[in-house]
Amino acid sequence: MTTGWVWHERYGWYDTGRYAGVIPPGGWGEPDIHMENGETKRRLASLVSACGLSDQLHSITPHVASDEELLVVHTGKYLSYLKEQDAQFRGGVADIGIGRTTFSSGDLEIARLAVGGVMDAAGAVARGDVKNAYALTRPPGHHALPDTGLGFCVFANIPLAIHDIRKKYGVERVAVVDWDVHHGNGTQDIFWNDPNVLTISMHQDRLFPKFGLVGERGGAEAEGSCLNIPLPPGSGGGAYRSAFERVVIPALAKFRPEMIVVASGFDSGNFDPNGRMMLNSGDYRWMTEQVLESARQLCDDRVLVVHEGGYSAFYVPFCGLAVIEALSGIKSPADDPCLERLVTNPMLELQPHQTAYIDNAVTTLKCIR
Numbered sequence: 457m458t459t460g461w462v463w464h465e466r467y468g469w470y471d472t473g474r475y476a477g478v479i480p481p482g483g484w485g486e487p488d489i490h491m492e493n494g495e496t497k498r499r500l501a502s503l504v505s506a507c508g509l510s511d512q513l514h515s516i517t518p519h520v521a522s523d524e525e526l527l528v529v530h531t532g533k534y535l536s537y538l539k540e541q542d543a544q545f546r547g548g549v550a551d552i553g554i555g556r557t558t559f560s561s562g563d564l565e566i567a568r569l570a571v572g573g574v575m576d577a578a579g580a581v582a583r584g585d586v587k588n589a590y591a592l593t594r595p596p597g598h599h600a601l602p603d604t605g606l607g608f609c610v611f612a613n614i615p616l617a618i619h620d621i622r623k624k625y626g627v628e629r630v631a632v633v634d635w636d637v638h639h640g641n642g643t644q645d646i647f648w649n650d651p652n653v654l655t656i657s658m659h660q661d662r663l664f665p666k667f668g669l670v671g672e673r674g675g676a677e678a679e680g681s682c683l684n685i686p687l688p689p690g691s692g693g694g695a696y697r698s699a700f701e702r703v704v705i706p707a708l709a710k711f712r713p714e715m716i717v718v719a720s721g722f723d724s725g726n727f728d729p730n731g732r733m734m735l736n737s738g739d740y741r742w743m744t745e746q747v748l749e750s751a752r753q754l755c756d757d758r759v760l761v762v763h764e765g766g767y768s769a770f771y772v773p774f775c776g777l778a779v780i781e782a783l784s785g786i787k788s789p790a791d792d793p794c795l796e797r798l799v800t801n802p803m804l805e806l807q808p809h810q811t812a813y814i815d816n817a818v819t820t821l822k823c824i825r
């Protein structure tokens with residue numbers, strides 16, 4: 457069986473508008489482009505095509521998610537607000553508080569196409585049409601809440617897809633592993649009281665939105681269904697490997713999911729302007745292989761990887777390609793030109809202060825049911 461692949465040219469067209477990185481227009485920030493722009497993901501799609509790998513993947517055509525599909529997680533008030541914003545001449549803002557989740561007029565349909573893409577990929581894995589799948593969708597989703605967008609995320613792509621496969625295919629227990637540098641707060645909140653969805657988030661300690669602490673373990677009806685592994689800035693492959701071996705893999709084994717979904721952000725990569733971690737393409741390949749091995753033992757290989765953040769236009773494509781190569785078992789001819797130099801840095805090894813963080817996270821394992 458092959459690996460499913462979701463990409464649509466229109467994901468690259470979602471236009472976050474006139475911005476200076478994360479600074480809104482006005483004041484002294486000279487207008488430039490928004491940090492969340494189409495280049496990182498468009499360039500990953502381009503690399504997957506240029507190296508010939510896309511020809512060997514099973515292409516999945518995404519659908520545009522309907523109001524009915526969105527309202528399974530999101531409120532009617534939020535959806536009405538988005539429609540009003542979308543109808544404005546220059547577009548609007550999806551997050552009501554901070555104002556960084558911008559879109560241009562007509563882009564609401566592209567956000568629906570992102571939801572549809574993740575749903576269609578999840579369905580293909582659940583049905584067994586493909587062995588696993590990579591959804592290269594945009595805008596991202598792991599910060600979005602039922603009543604507002606947040607952190608460049610408009611809709612909760614992964615939670616919506618999980619609800620969909622539960623309804624259509626009877627998949628009950630799902631684990632989400634989030635290695636984006638930011639806390640997967642939206643996924644955590646949406647499944648806070650659901651004992652059948654395990655959310656695991658590895659992230660830079662208190663970067664964004666704010667929390668994601670070890671003590672957040674799920675609601676009263678679902679204690680242990682939420683597992684946070686905050687790591688200190690500067691963590692590299694050593695810390696992530698230790699966290700995987702000591703927390704993520706045992707947690708998955710204990711929970712016994714029927715499918716594993718990865719919220720794959722590449723902003724924990726070495727060159728990212730928005731995070732301070734030190735992962736390279738080899739680390740993302742290794743983490744993907746660990747998830748695949750857990751899935752082989754626990755859930756008939758069922759894995760869905762969904763693209764979240766990642767803001768280095770030149771490096772995200774090589775990290776994403778490594779993940780897709782691991783999923784498909786196909787090595788493309790496109791090697792990461794930075795890898796040889798990056799792996800020689802001795803600071804990638806596990807440091808004592810990072811071990812203390814992981815020791816703390818290990819304590820959450822006893823809560824998992």
Ligand SMILES: [Zn+2]
Binds near residue numbers: 636637638723765
């Ligand atoms: Zn992120």
